[in-house]
Amino acid sequence: MATTAKETYGDIINGTKPVLVDFSAEWCGPCKMMAPVLKELHNMAGDAIRIIKIDVDKNPQLAARHNISGVPTLMLFQQGKILWRQSGVIPAQQLMNIIRQHAVLA
Numbered sequence: 698m699a700t701t702a703k704e705t706y707g708d709i710i711n712g713t714k715p716v717l718v719d720f721s722a723e724w725c726g727p728c729k730m731m732a733p734v735l736k737e738l739h740n741m742a743g744d745a746i747r748i749i750k751i752d753v754d755k756n757p758q759l760a761a762r763h764n765i766s767g768v769p770t771l772m773l774f775q776q777g778k779i780l781w782r783q784s785g786v787i788p789a790q791q792l793m794n795i796i797r798q799h800a801v802l803a
Contacts, residue, residue, distance in 0.1 A: 706759065709749060710774040715800035716747045717792070720763070720770040722754050727786050728769045737789035745802045775800050 710716050719735060721728035735748050753760040753768055763772065773781040773796060780799040787795075796802070 706749075706751075709747060711777040712747075713776060713803075714747055715745070715780070715796055715802065716749060716774045717796065718772045718774065719748065719750045720753050720760060720765045720768055720772070721750055722752060722768050724754075725768045730786050731769050731771075734786065734789045734792070738792050741789060741793050742796065746796060746800070773799055 710718070717735075717738070719728075719731055721731065735750075738746075739748055751759060753765055763770075767784045769786065770782065770784045771787065771792070772779055781795055
C-alpha cells in the first residue's frame, strides 16, 4: 500500500501558486471575523490562490519565525517570498485587489 507524503508549510509557501496565510488564534475575536471573509475570498479567487490558516498557539515556532506579534496577521507568499503582510481584519475585495497587485496569478 502506497503512502502519500503530507504537504508541509514550506512546500505550500514555496509553490508557484500564491498563498495567503492567516495567522490566528482561537481566542481572538477579530480572527473569527476573518473566517467568512476568507470564504468569500476563496469564492472570488477559486483555485488561483491557496488560503491556509495557522493557529499561533499551536505553532509558536512558525509564528516566531515570521515575527507574528498580533493576530490576525495575513501574509501573502509566492515561491517562498513574502509579497505582502498586514495585521487586522481586511475585506475580501480588498484582499483580492492586494493579491492581484502583488502576486502572479495563473
